[in-house]
Amino acid sequence: MIADKMKEMVENSSAIRAMFEEGKRMAAIYGAENIYDFSLGNPNLPAPQEVEKAIRGILEEEDSILIHGYMNNSGYEDVRCEIAESINQKFDTRFTEDNIIMTVGAAGGLNVILKTLLNPQDEVLVFAPYFGEYRSYVANYDGKLIVVDPDTTTFQPNLEEMEKKITARTKAVIVNSPNNPTGVVYTEDTIQKMADILNRKQKEYGIHIYLISDEPYRELVYDGIKVPYLTKYYENTIVGYSFSKSLSLPGERIGYLVIPKEAADGELIRKAANVATRILGFVNAPSLMQRVAARCIHAKCKVEAYNKNRELLYTSLTSMGYECVKPEGAFYLFMKTPTEETEFCEAAKKHNILVVGGTSFACPGYVRIAYCVGYDTIVKALPGFQALAEEFGVKKAE
Amino acid sequence: MIADKMKEMVENSSAIRAMFEEGKRMAAIYGAENIYDFSLGNPNLPAPQEVEKAIRGILEEEDSILIHGYMNNSGYEDVRCEIAESINQKFDTRFTEDNIIMTVGAAGGLNVILKTLLNPQDEVLVFAPYFGEYRSYVANYDGKLIVVDPDTTTFQPNLEEMEKKITARTKAVIVNSPNNPTGVVYTEDTIQKMADILNRKQKEYGIHIYLISDEPYRELVYDGIKVPYLTKYYENTIVGYSFSKSLSLPGERIGYLVIPKEAADGELIRKAANVATRILGFVNAPSLMQRVAARCIHAKCKVEAYNKNRELLYTSLTSMGYECVKPEGAFYLFMKTPTEETEFCEAAKKHNILVVGGTSFACPGYVRIAYCVGYDTIVKALPGFQALAEEFGVKKAE
Numbered sequence: 097m098i099a100d101k102m103k104e105m106v107e108n109s110s111a112i113r114a115m116f117e118e119g120k121r122m123a124a125i126y127g128a129e130n131i132y133d134f135s136l137g138n139p140n141l142p143a144p145q146e147v148e149k150a151i152r153g154i155l156e157e158e159d160s161i162l163i164h165g166y167m168n169n170s171g172y173e174d175v176r177c178e179i180a181e182s183i184n185q186k187f188d189t190r191f192t193e194d195n196i197i198m199t200v201g202a203a204g205g206l207n208v209i210l211k212t213l214l215n216p217q218d219e220v221l222v223f224a225p226y227f228g229e230y231r232s233y234v235a236n237y238d239g240k241l242i243v244v245d246p247d248t249t250t251f252q253p254n255l256e257e258m259e260k261k262i263t264a265r266t267k268a269v270i271v272n273s274p275n276n277p278t279g280v281v282y283t284e285d286t287i288q289k290m291a292d293i294l295n296r297k298q299k300e301y302g303i304h305i306y307l308i309s310d311e312p313y314r315e316l317v318y319d320g321i322k323v324p325y326l327t328k329y330y331e332n333t334i335v336g337y338s339f340s341k342s343l344s345l346p347g348e349r350i351g352y353l354v355i356p357k358e359a360a361d362g363e364l365i366r367k368a369a370n371v372a373t374r375i376l377g378f379v380n381a382p383s384l385m386q387r388v389a390a391r392c393i394h395a396k397c398k399v400e401a402y403n404k405n406r407e408l409l410y411t412s413l414t415s416m417g418y419e420c421v422k423p424e425g426a427f428y429l430f431m432k433t434p435t436e437e438t439e440f441c442e443a444a445k446k447h448n449i450l451v452v453g454g455t456s457f458a459c460p461g462y463v464r465i466a467y468c469v470g471y472d473t474i475v476k477a478l479p480g481f482q483a484l485a486e487e488f489g490v491k492k493a494e
Numbered sequence: 495m496i497a498d499k500m501k502e503m504v505e506n507s508s509a510i511r512a513m514f515e516e517g518k519r520m521a522a523i524y525g526a527e528n529i530y531d532f533s534l535g536n537p538n539l540p541a542p543q544e545v546e547k548a549i550r551g552i553l554e555e556e557d558s559i560l561i562h563g564y565m566n567n568s569g570y571e572d573v574r575c576e577i578a579e580s581i582n583q584k585f586d587t588r589f590t591e592d593n594i595i596m597t598v599g600a601a602g603g604l605n606v607i608l609k610t611l612l613n614p615q616d617e618v619l620v621f622a623p624y625f626g627e628y629r630s631y632v633a634n635y636d637g638k639l640i641v642v643d644p645d646t647t648t649f650q651p652n653l654e655e656m657e658k659k660i661t662a663r664t665k666a667v668i669v670n671s672p673n674n675p676t677g678v679v680y681t682e683d684t685i686q687k688m689a690d691i692l693n694r695k696q697k698e699y700g701i702h703i704y705l706i707s708d709e710p711y712r713e714l715v716y717d718g719i720k721v722p723y724l725t726k727y728y729e730n731t732i733v734g735y736s737f738s739k740s741l742s743l744p745g746e747r748i749g750y751l752v753i754p755k756e757a758a759d760g761e762l763i764r765k766a767a768n769v770a771t772r773i774l775g776f777v778n779a780p781s782l783m784q785r786v787a788a789r790c791i792h793a794k795c796k797v798e799a800y801n802k803n804r805e806l807l808y809t810s811l812t813s814m815g816y817e818c819v820k821p822e823g824a825f826y827l828f829m830k831t832p833t834e835e836t837e838f839c840e841a842a843k844k845h846n847i848l849v850v851g852g853t854s855f856a857c858p859g860y861v862r863i864a865y866c867v868g869y870d871t872i873v874k875a876l877p878g879f880q881a882l883a884e885e886f887g888v889k890k891a892e
Contacts, residue, residue: 098610098762099766100613106769160742161540165537165745167745201775208775215497215499233775347782368497378776380747382783
């Protein structure tokens with residue numbers, strides 16, 4: 097008796113759930129400390145001290161009705177102002193509070209902007225491997241997901257294929273850099289070329305194509321790498337941000353959209369996104385956490401811990417002979433499987449290692465290893481990876 | 495370039511926005527304290543002391559990663575358990591954590607359950623006057639809103655007309671008691687009769703009809719009145735609750751759905767609602783506030799203050815000769831206008847009084863007066879209501 101659309105979704109999600117249950121089952125048998133669960137993108141770092149301090153400060157200094165009350169559906173004006181200013185400082189942009197809509201995480205923000213933009217059958221391009229939820233988000237508004245095949249050498253977006261797949265029905269392109277699941281950061285050169293193609297295609301078809309930049313991992317980058325701010329490269333860019341990873345607050349559901357007024361119909365999009373926030377049932381981003389985000393705008397979780405994990409994991413796996421591109425951001429490593437993906441995942445389980453197959457990201461033959469875990473978990477899992485390398489005849493690098 | 499569906503919504507919402515702007519404009523001219531704004535359902539009472547105490551306790555006693563981290567999309571198990579037990583205690587039910595899904599407020603919960611249930615063109619019945627957002631929520635999933643005309647004598651649901659409007663495509667009936675905008679509580683007799691009709695119609699058409707009970711005002715009742723718990727009267731009931739009003743936390747977006755396993759396909763609905771929570775971008779209800787809700791399950795804002803407002807407003811208006819049903823719950827009074835609704839609203843503004851026309855609730859010829867304001871605001875607005883009564887020739891009650 098449930099909706100037809102939901103039936104399929106429930107079946108698909110059982111697979112993920114089955115894995116989750118398997119993890120719990122294994123933990124019960126072997127002890128949680130002996131299960132090396134790399135399957136979830138759940139930050140293992142606590143929120144920075146500033147978060148607790150901010151909450152206490154707000155409770156002491158601000159009025160209860162303001163802290164917990166309704167505000168404009170877009171969020172508190174002072175919070176949006178603070179956010180706009182911090183973006184301007186970092187990226188030399190010119191945003192104001194009118195360009196910011198506070199959202200229930202990045203997932204909420206993506207739903208708001210897709211609800212705002214999509215007519216049924218409108219096409220939305222994504223680059224494999226991509227975060228599987230994009231499929232559902234686009235389907236929510238009867239859009240058509242168009243998948244651009246991966247460039248498995250660099251995992252930069254395959255621009256040649258992107259260009260071919262743009263049609264008169266293309267409404268948006270979603271990019272995610274630093275990327276889940278590869279950890280790759282799209283280069284300035286890539287972004288510039290992408291912008292050129294999009295501009296050309298907009299003219300060719302007489303349409304507007306919105307570049308939706310999903311940036312929950314923006315702050316998690318290593319080796320001093322810079323993540324280009326896309327509104328500076330392409331006018332019709334909309335940014336979705338989340339504090340889930342930078343402040344280790346994934347359960348709190350707090351993020352924002354940036355809608356530049358230079359974007360085509362920017363003002364109308366802003367108004368409609370405000371309405372979409374309301375009618376989708378978000379109403380507004382959680383109020384206390386909006387205020388926390390503003391107070392913690394310069395705070396950050398201890399990214400160095402993720403970097404240590406990354407170095408250990410990357411160095412160890414590649415020295416065992418596994419193939420992967422070195423992640424420059426986020427907390428994922430996307431590794432080529434030395435055998436068929438499912439076989440590898442099953443074999444890994446025998447070593448108490450849980451990873452997610454690349455098929456979940458439309459890129460079979462790989463696994464995603466989420467290294468937002470304790471350093472010890474990686475240390476203890478390495479012998480398992482070594483055994484798997486031997487089992488599947490991975491050849492050591494010379 | 496925005497979605498066609500959204501264009502209309504933006505235009506409609508400009509009307510509400512215009513009123514909001516008008517309020518701000520008036521406040522700037524006359525001073526906020528001289529504007530009697532009865533237009534918003536935004537609680538004026540602070541959250542009870544227990545909320546702040548709970549937040550501080552959680553920060554001291556619980557682990558940061560647990561407090562702010564991801565959990566099952568349905569919410570923390572211990573929180574759901576606490577909620578199920580409190581419902582069982584109050585209403586002699588038999589729920590467990592498996593029947594509870596934590597939601598981003600009641601608005602989030604309604605979207606989740608409608609996404610879960612509705613196929614395009616499925617019919618959803620509502621009783622005028624009804625909370626205008628239902629129209630958008632049903633439209634989000636391409637459902638068809640069927641409005642049952644009001645019984646303006648009692649503002650109990652018009653069951654005779656409900657029965658006539660049920661068809662083979664009826665999927666759900668939404669009820670809201672205590673009611674926004676009338677403040678009426680549906681009687682046990684009404685509920686029993688409604689259940690009988692629904693059961694008969696289910697059999698007649700061989701379908702399941704879900705009764706969705708939207709209960710953000712459940713705790714705000716006066717004169718010791720009891721609000722029947724609908725799962726006890728009709729098997730296919732799904733309850734949507736919010737802590738927005740009981741704990742004065744509307745900005746925090748925290749509520750829950752109750753999905754009884756006795757409901758037809760209850761288990762499948764629960765699974766699908768879990769998925770819908772994720773894919774609509776809620777992901778989960780805000781984590782800290784879930785934990786706060788569990789610790790404050792027996793707390794309540796000072797309902798007595800609303801009651802004082804209600805008594806003053808009802809007694810004064812009726813003694814001036816205005817007609818209205820005495821509200822038994824929520825913080826709204828629905829008053830018949832002595833002249834055409836828009837004319838009355840405009841005239842009221844001249845006395846610095848802001849109210850919402852009944853047309854917004856599909857019940858023209860009335861205004862909603864939200865009395866979740868300071869007592870003084872009512873005292874100071876009464877001369878304005880008196881002047882309006884004289885202006886439109888309202889006859890004093892004998």
